[in-house]
Amino acid sequence: MKLDRRAFIGTGAAAAAALSAPHVRAASHGKPKVVVVGGGAGGATAARYIAKDSNGEIDVTLVEPTRMYYTCFFSNLYIGGFRELSSIGHSYGGLAKQGVNVVHDWAVGIDRDAKTVTLAGGAVLPYDKLVLSPGIDFVDGAVPGWSVAAQNKMPHAYKAGSQTELLKAQIESMPAGGTFAMVAPPNPFRCPPGPYERVSMVAHLLKNINPTAKIIVADPKPKFSKMALFQDGWSRHYDGMIDWIGQDFGGDKVEVNADEMTVSIDGEVTKVDACNVIPAMKAGKICDMAGITDGRWAPVDGHSMVSKMDENIHVLGDSCSQGDMPKSGFSANSQAKVCAMAVRGALTGSKVFPAKFSNTCWSLLDTDDGVKVGATYKATDEKIAKVDGFISQVGEDDALRKQTFEESVGWYAGITADMFG
Template identity: 40%
Template sequence: MNLSQPSRRMVLASAAATAAVTFASPALAQGAARVVVIGGGYAGATCARFLQREGLEVTLIEPSASYISCPFSNAVIAGLRDMAQQSFTYEAIERQGVRIARQAAIRIDRAARNVTLADGSVLAYDRLVLAPGIDMRFDALPGYDMAASERLPHAWKAGPQTLLLRAQLEAMEDGGTVIISAPANPFRCPPGPYERASLIAHYLKTKKPRSKLLILDTKDAFSKQGLFTAAWKELYGDMVEWVGLSGGGKVVEVKADEKIFVTEFGEHRADVGNVIPPQRAGRIAIESGIADQTGWCPIDPVTFEARAQAGIHVIGDAAIAGGMPKSAFAANAQAKACAQAVALMLRGAQAPEPKLINTCYSLVAPDYGISVAGVYAPAKGLLTDIAGAGGVSPANASRAVRAAEARFADGWYKTITSEVFG
C-alpha cells in the first residue's frame, strides 16, 4: 500500500459531495474495517496504535504536528526540566501504518457515521473513538476568560501557557506571593495542582526564599492530601499555605489586571497567579451531544461505548470513568482496553470485562516522589475501585523510598511515552 495515496475505503471528499454519495452509509463489506480516532493525546494515540496492530484501517485526527505532554510539565514550570522533554511527534505512529489527518475535527454526523474535517473533507467510519481531552471552561469563573489566561495562566494544557507561568515566576521579585486556585472535582490530573505547588515551592526555596505560596481551593479534600501536607511542612516549612473550601478558599471571581483572587471571605493579591479553572470534555464531544449536562461523557464500562450513541467510544479525560481519575496512565490503560473491545466488536465478537489500572506519581521535590494507585472493574455500570487494592504511598516511608518513587516516576514517563509515541 502506498501510504501517500488515500485507500479505496478512505472517503476524502467535500461535505457537499459526500452527502449525495452512497458512502454516507458505511458498510463492513470488504477489507479492514475503518476506525477513526479523534485526538492524539495519551488516550487517542495509544488507541490508534493498538487498533492498527489489530489489522484495522485507522485514521487519527489531530491538528497539531507534535504533542506536548502534561505529565512532568510542572517540572518545566519550576525550571527543573526543558520543554523539549515534553514534546513528541506522530512520526512513529504514522510509520507504523496509522493514517494521520492533520486537521481539526469539526463535526460528527452520528447517523451517517462520518466526521467532517476543517478543510471540509469527510471521513467515514465503522466505529469512532473520541479522545478529545479537556477544554477550559472560560465561562465558569467570573473574570476568567481566554484573555485573562494571558495574565493569570492556567498552564493546564502544556505548551505556551506552561512557559508563560515559568517566565512569570522567573520575573518575580524575592518576597512575592504566588497564588494557585484549584477547581472542584472532577478535573484533569487530581494531584496536579498540589504537585505544582510543591515544585514551585522548591523553586522559591532555592531562588526566592522570602516568597510565599498560597493555594486557594474549591474543595475540602484533595488527592494524596496527607502526604502532600506532611511533605510541605518537612521540605518547605511555612512557605506553602493551603486554604480549603470551609476555610474560605473558594475563588468566586478574579480580577486579572490587578491579579486579585476574590473569595467569599476577601481578596488576595498575587505577584504570580495561576488559575486552574473548571473544565469539560473537548469541544467535539459537547457539540456532538456525546457529553451530558455535566460536560463529560457517560460510557459503558466494558466497551467504552458512549451511552449517547452506539458505535462511538470515549476514552481518556473526556470520559466519565467512574472511580478512575483523569490521568495519562488511566487514558493509556483505557485506550488499550477500548482497542481490544473495538477490534472484537468489529469481528462480531463480544468485548470481555476489562480490568483497569491507574498509577499517578507526583513529585514533591526532584528527589521526593509519592504515588497513588488503583485497580478497577465494571460494577453497576461504572468502572469501580476494587476494594482492598490501590491506595497511596505509606505516610511513614523513609526518604530512600521517596527517592525511589521519584526515580520510578521518571521510569514511568519514559516507558509510557515510548509506548505511545516512540
Template identity: 55%
Template sequence: MTGQTLPVSRRMFLATGAATMLAAPALRAQGTARVVIIGGGAGGASAARMLAAQPGIHVTLVEANPVYTTCFFSNLYLGGLRSFDSLQYGYGGIAGTGVQVIHDRAVAVDRDRRMVILAEGARLSYDRLVLSPGIDFVNGSVPGWSLNDAQTMPHAYRAGPQTQLLARLLRAIPQGGLFAMVAPPNPYRCPPGPYERVSMVAHLFKERNPTAKILILDPKPGFAKQALFLEGWQHHYPGMIERIGPDFGGADVQLRPGSNQIIVDGQVQQVDLCNVIPAQKAGAIADLAGVTDDTGWAPVNGASMASLADPRIFVLGDSADQGDMPKSAYSANSQARVAVDSILSQLMDAPAYVATYANTCWSLIAPGDAVRVGASYGAKDGRIVATDSFISQPSEDAARRRATASQAEAWYDSITAEIFSEAPV
C-alpha cells in the same frame, strides 16, 4: 464468525502493547474497517497504535497539533527539573506504524452518516469512532476570569504555550513576592496535579526566591494525597505555602486580572501572579458529537468504554465519565486497551475479554521525594469500580521515596516510547 475464539495474540497485544500481532480473524464482511480517532494524547495515540497492528483496519488519527506536549511531568518543567523539549513528541513514529495522521481540527460528527468533518473541509467516514480529546474549560467558572485572561493569569492545564508562559512569569516574580493558585472543583484532570505544581513552584522559589510565598485558594474540602503533600510541604518548604479551603473563603473567589488582584470572601489581596485552574469538562468535540450529558462529561459503558449515546463511538481518558478512575495519562492508556479490544470484538463478531484497568499517579514533592497512589479496576453495573488500591504512607524513609521517584521516571520513559516510538523533539 459469531462465537469464534479469538487468537491468543490479541490478548497478548492488548496486555503488553507489543508492536506486532499474529494472524487474527477476518473482519466481518471481509472488508477493511475504518476507525477514526480524534485526539493524539495518551488515550487516542495508544488506541491508534494498537489498532494499526491489527490486519484489515484502516486507522486515521486526527490531531490538531503536529507536536504533542505531555501534561504529565510538565510540573517538573515549571520547577526547573526538566527541559520543555523533553516533554514534546512528534507523530512520525505513529505514522510509521501505518496510521494515517491528519493534523487538523475536528469540528463536527455526523453520527447518522458516520462521518467526521474537519476544519479544512475534509470528511472522514468511519465504522467506529474513538474520541480522546482531553479537557475543555467551563468558561466563567471563576468569577472575573475568562479564557481571554489566560495571558495574564494563565491556566497551564493544557500543556504547550501556556506552560511556557507560566514558567516565564514564575521566574519574573520579585523577591518576596506572592504566587496564588485557584484550584479547580471536582472532577478535573489529574487530581494531584495542582498540588504537585505547588510543590514544584515551591522548589523553584526555594532555589531562586526563598522569601516568596504561595497561596492556594481551594473550593474543595480535601484533595488527593493531602496528608502526603502537607507533610512534604512542612518538611521541604516550611512557612512558604498556605491553603485556604472552602470554610475560609476558598470557594468564594473573584479575580481582577487587569490589576493582579484576588478577592477572597470579600477581602482584596494583591498578588504578583495568579495561576487559575478553572472547572473542566469534556473536550469540545465530544459535546459536538452529542455524547456528553448535563455534567459536561461523556458517559460510557465501563465494560467497553463505548458511549452510552452511541455504541459505535468510544470515549477515552479525561473526557469520559466512567466511574472511579481518575483522569490521568495512565488511565487513558489503560482505557485504550479495553476500547481497542471492544472495537475488535464488534468488528469481528467475536467475544470481548473481561475489562480490567489499572492506574498509578506519581507526584514529586521535591527532588528525590515522590509519592504515589493507584488502583486496579473492573466493570460493574456499567461503571468502572476500584477493586483494590495503594498509596504512599507518611513518614516513609528517604530510600523508598527516591525509589518512587525513579519509578515515575521509568514509567514516563516507557509510556512515551510505547506511544510515540521516538525521542522527544
C-alpha cells in the same frame, strides 16, 4: 519494583498477543474504518493498538491539531526545573510508521447518522467506529473574572506546552518576596494530585531563586488527593511558604481580576505577582458537538468504553464519565487498550477479553521525594469499579521516596513509548 519502559509496555502486550487473528467483516466500502480524535494518552494509544493488532486490516486515522504533543503529566517537573520542555514533547512519526494515518487538523463536526467527521480544512472522514479522546475544555464562568481570553495574564497551564512555558516565565519574573497564587479546580478534574504537585514544584523553584516569596492556594474543596502527603512535604521542604485556603475558609468564594492582578478570597483582595487559574473542567468540545454528553462529561459503558448514547462511538480519558477511575494519563492509556480490543472485536470478530484497568499517579514533592497513589479496577454493568488500591505513607524513608521518583521516570518512558511508538 522499579517500573521501566519494557515492563510498562509488557502489561498491554501480553493481552494483545493472546488475541485471535482478525477476520475482517465485509464492508461495502472496503476495509473497516476507525477515526480517532485526539492524540494524547487515550487517542494515540488507541490508534496505535488498533492499527498494530489488526495487522493493517483496519484503516485507522488519527486527527490531532498539534504536530508536537506536550504531555500534561510531568509538565510540573518542567516548572520545578527537573525537566526540559523538550523532554515532554512528542511527535507522531512513530504512529505514522506503524500504519496510522495521522491528520493534523481540528475536528469541527460529527454526523452520527452519516457516521462522518468533518475537519476544519474541509475534509470529511467516514467511520465505522469513532474514538473520541479530546481531553478537557473549561467551564465558562467557573472562576468569576477569568476567561480563556485572560489566560496569557493568568495562565491555566492545564494543557501543556506554551501555557506551561508562560507560567514558568511569570514565576521566574516575580519580584523578590512576591506572591504567587493558584486557584484550584472543583472535582472532578484532570489529574487530581496535579495542582498540588504544581504547588510543590513552584515552591521548589522559588526556594532556589526567590526564597522569601509566598504561595497562596485558593481551593473550593475541603480536601484533595494525597493531602496528608503533600502537606507533610510542604512543611518539611517549604516551611512557611505555602498558605492553602480550603472551602472551610472561603476557598470556594474566589474572584480574580487579570488586568489588576488581584485575587479575592471570601471578599479579601490580595495583589499577586503571578497567578495560575485552573478552572472547572468538562469534556472536550467535540463531545458536546457530537451530542454524547450529560452536559459536562460523556457517559460510557466500562466494558468497552462505548458511549451510552451511540454504540459506534467510544470515549476515553478525561472526557468520559465512567465510574471510579481518576482522570489521568495512566487511566486514559489503560482505557485505550480496552477500547482497542473492543473495536477490533466488533470490526474483525477477534476475541474480546473482560475489561481490566489500572492507574498510578506519581507526584514529586522535592528532589528525590516522590509519592504515589494507585488502584486496580474492573468493569461492572454499572461502572468501572475500584477493586483495591495503595498510597504512599507519611514518614517513609529517603531511599523509598527516591525509588518512587525513579519509578515514575521509568513509567514516563514506558507510557510515551506505548502512546507514540
